[in-house]
Amino acid sequence: MTLNQMISEIKPADQEIVDRARERTSRLVMPRRALGELHLIGERICGIQRTLEPSVKNKAVLVMAADHGVAANSVSAYPQEVTGEMVRTFVLGGAGINVLARQAGARVLVVDMGVIPEVSDLPVEEAVLAAQSQVENALLIRKIAKGTSDFTLGPAMTREQAEQSLVTGYEVASTLFEEGVELLGAGDMGIGNTSSSSAIGAAVTGHPVERITGRGTGVDDEGFARKCRAIQKGLDINRPDPKDALDVLGKVGGFEIGGIAGAVLAAARFKRPVVIDGLISTAGALLAYVMCPTVADYMFAGHRSVEQGHQLMLEHMGLRPILDLGMRLGEGTGAALAMHVIEAGVRVFREVITFEEAGVTEEAQ
Amino acid sequence: MTLNQMISEIKPADQEIVDRARERTSRLVMPRRALGELHLIGERICGIQRTLEPSVKNKAVLVMAADHGVAANSVSAYPQEVTGEMVRTFVLGGAGINVLARQAGARVLVVDMGVIPEVSDLPVEEAVLAAQSQVENALLIRKIAKGTSDFTLGPAMTREQAEQSLVTGYEVASTLFEEGVELLGAGDMGIGNTSSSSAIGAAVTGHPVERITGRGTGVDDEGFARKCRAIQKGLDINRPDPKDALDVLGKVGGFEIGGIAGAVLAAARFKRPVVIDGLISTAGALLAYVMCPTVADYMFAGHRSVEQGHQLMLEHMGLRPILDLGMRLGEGTGAALAMHVIEAGVRVFREVITFEEAGVTEEAQ
Numbered sequence: 195m196t197l198n199q200m201i202s203e204i205k206p207a208d209q210e211i212v213d214r215a216r217e218r219t220s221r222l223v224m225p226r227r228a229l230g231e232l233h234l235i236g237e238r239i240c241g242i243q244r245t246l247e248p249s250v251k252n253k254a255v256l257v258m259a260a261d262h263g264v265a266a267n268s269v270s271a272y273p274q275e276v277t278g279e280m281v282r283t284f285v286l287g288g289a290g291i292n293v294l295a296r297q298a299g300a301r302v303l304v305v306d307m308g309v310i311p312e313v314s315d316l317p318v319e320e321a322v323l324a325a326q327s328q329v330e331n332a333l334l335i336r337k338i339a340k341g342t343s344d345f346t347l348g349p350a351m352t353r354e355q356a357e358q359s360l361v362t363g364y365e366v367a368s369t370l371f372e373e374g375v376e377l378l379g380a381g382d383m384g385i386g387n388t389s390s391s392s393a394i395g396a397a398v399t400g401h402p403v404e405r406i407t408g409r410g411t412g413v414d415d416e417g418f419a420r421k422c423r424a425i426q427k428g429l430d431i432n433r434p435d436p437k438d439a440l441d442v443l444g445k446v447g448g449f450e451i452g453g454i455a456g457a458v459l460a461a462a463r464f465k466r467p468v469v470i471d472g473l474i475s476t477a478g479a480l481l482a483y484v485m486c487p488t489v490a491d492y493m494f495a496g497h498r499s500v501e502q503g504h505q506l507m508l509e510h511m512g513l514r515p516i517l518d519l520g521m522r523l524g525e526g527t528g529a530a531l532a533m534h535v536i537e538a539g540v541r542v543f544r545e546v547i548t549f550e551e552a553g554v555t556e557e558a559q
Numbered sequence: 560m561t562l563n564q565m566i567s568e569i570k571p572a573d574q575e576i577v578d579r580a581r582e583r584t585s586r587l588v589m590p591r592r593a594l595g596e597l598h599l600i601g602e603r604i605c606g607i608q609r610t611l612e613p614s615v616k617n618k619a620v621l622v623m624a625a626d627h628g629v630a631a632n633s634v635s636a637y638p639q640e641v642t643g644e645m646v647r648t649f650v651l652g653g654a655g656i657n658v659l660a661r662q663a664g665a666r667v668l669v670v671d672m673g674v675i676p677e678v679s680d681l682p683v684e685e686a687v688l689a690a691q692s693q694v695e696n697a698l699l700i701r702k703i704a705k706g707t708s709d710f711t712l713g714p715a716m717t718r719e720q721a722e723q724s725l726v727t728g729y730e731v732a733s734t735l736f737e738e739g740v741e742l743l744g745a746g747d748m749g750i751g752n753t754s755s756s757s758a759i760g761a762a763v764t765g766h767p768v769e770r771i772t773g774r775g776t777g778v779d780d781e782g783f784a785r786k787c788r789a790i791q792k793g794l795d796i797n798r799p800d801p802k803d804a805l806d807v808l809g810k811v812g813g814f815e816i817g818g819i820a821g822a823v824l825a826a827a828r829f830k831r832p833v834v835i836d837g838l839i840s841t842a843g844a845l846l847a848y849v850m851c852p853t854v855a856d857y858m859f860a861g862h863r864s865v866e867q868g869h870q871l872m873l874e875h876m877g878l879r880p881i882l883d884l885g886m887r888l889g890e891g892t893g894a895a896l897a898m899h900v901i902e903a904g905v906r907v908f909r910e911v912i913t914f915e916e917a918g919v920t921e922e923a924q
Binding site: 222228279531551553557 | 645883
């Protein structure tokens with residue numbers, strides 16, 4: 195499957211079904227559209243899934259993990275080994291994403307897209323991809339390489355690696371959709387990856403580095419200035435072409451960000467809704483959007499992160515976040531938490547009865 | 560049980576337990592407080608329930624229903640019979656609150672606090688109060704009277720009725736708490752009750768009627784002006800004393816609003832969190848707050864309604880809404896939807912493992 199093939203198969207959401215869904219909403223036994231965004235969500239899922247009987251019961255969260263060469267520039271308050279340690283924690287089931295995905299009824303699939311240490315001593319469950327899998331948290335090894343190169347010194351990866359990370363994310367997500375996943379969350383793990391994500395955001399949206407860069411994970415004033423300098427240097431030295439997503443990904447991105455971009459393309463190709471999370475997940479979605487703006491039809495923004503660049507990227511794609519709870523963890527946590535609201539939109543659409551069914555007097559017209 | 564007895568038994572949330580909870584949060588395997596408001600929610604529940612092992616599994620939503628004499632002033636786009644019709648719909652399980660409560664794993668108890676028609680032909684389930692009840696949606700008949708009087712002509716109810724509605728709400732909620740309910744939502748139904756709620760909001764907060772009044776359910780410009788005039792007339796003719804909640808409730812309130820105020824007092828008395836909903840639910844909570852400001856320790860604001868007065872009342876009590884999704888249905892829908900986020904806060908607190916347990920390297924101090 196080439197990238198061009200992936201993209202050529204993506205069609206817009208079905209607006210005619212959305213219109214029919216709106217008509218049903220107008221008959222629900224409540225004042226017109228009184229549940230606000232829940233109606234919009236339910237109707238969008240109808241248009242995405244091409245049905246007036248939408249379903250988001252079968253849920254999964256992908257946590258794409260990789261290491262970043264830019265971490266050598268002291269852009270994070272945590273040492274690089276935390277990436278691999280957190281991958282282990284995800285598989286143990288003890289991290290934030292495990293807890294929130296469990297509550298949402300979603301499986302967690304951690305994908306090693308390019309973590310430095312070997313994590314293959316963990317229980318790798320290929321079978322977890324199967325729809326009937328009972329495994330709550332599992333790991334897939336899809337290492338493109340052991341971390342990217344430092345983008346302040348040259349490209350983070352080759353163009354071939356960039357394409358490979360996209361295709362890998364596409365294939366993993368495609369398998370999930372083929373096995374019946376109806377709602378996918380896209381999460382990340384990677385020390386240093388807020389720097390890559392801000393670099394992608396600056397390259398694609400044109401916003402200045404200082405505006406699109408946040409403090410990431412526990413960075414102070416001095417660290418923030420250092421982080422902005424590293425990102426600016428990466429952009430200056432590599433000059434990524436904002437119209438060429440593979441160029442941006444290869445020069446300042448990360449393997450897990452490419453994986454997320456590929457998963458978003460797969461969601462659009464398979465006509466399934468995908469919930470994006472915070473800054474890193476949204477950077478991946480933004481690259482998919484550059485390749486094919488139609489993917490925005492399939493995306494839901496789970497939440498508004500406290501990372502300031504996040505909102506700017508969401509606006510670039512015309513997305514409005516569902517939740518705004520001051521979160522900044524990543525891992526897919528905002529996506530997992532928002533799944534409940536998305537499912538609420540679907541349930542309200544399907545399960546609330548009409549004025550006629552209830553025998554309730556309608557508003558005088 | 561007199562009102563003074565109820566109030567005298569209310570103690571503030573335990574700040575020492577909150578501090579101990581914050582200490583645990585600081586050790587969770589994530590950057591410090593990276594899940595934002597989820598941590599605050601989990602810690603508040605610890606302080607409310609006086610435990611570092613909080614639980615909100617057992618959930619219920621009260622939908623307090625009553626009719627309003629002020630409806631005679633054409634303040635709503637719906638005729639008054641809709642109140643009783645909706646009570647039937649709640650018991651059938653087909654309304655918005657039924658769908659969202661079911662998703663949240665919460666039972667729905669509809670309480671007829673003073674609906675005009677007799678709804679006793681519906682299956683009344685007193686047994687539903689029992690913790691082991693399997694009944695999803697049930698009705699309790701606690702009619703104070705068949706609707707209030709028109710407050711533009713005089714007091715909506717007697718002071719005795721106001722007290723009776725408070726005590727009734729307190730007793731119903733107390734039974735639920737005694738039977739094990741750990742998280743209560745407070746919803747409403749009553750054609751005309753946004754007018755009563757805005758009148759209460761204006762009386763208590765001092766905001767002008769035009770600022771605190773919204774369009775309620777499908778009201779146009781002319782209807783809005785009419786509604787403001789009715790509310791102003793009610794305030795002018797009755798002159799409720801803003802420091803005397805029973806006086807405000809009796810003169811411009813409603814039986815279901817008194818019931819909600821009583822339920823909020825019971826939550827504080829029983830040290831259980833209560834989720835308030837939109838304008839009407841918040842007006843009830845505001846009356847409880849006037850009687851005993853400590854009740855705010857036990858309240859969560861489920862969402863920000865599009866009703867403009869809602870935000871002003873929340874601010875008066877120092878509450879920040881959890882969700883902001885353009886909803887304006889009432890029934891307890893915003894409370895039910897927010898229960899997922901509240902439970903997420905509790906689960907994150909209890910289930911995310913620590914840096915030490917995970918063997919993950921901590922941030923350099």
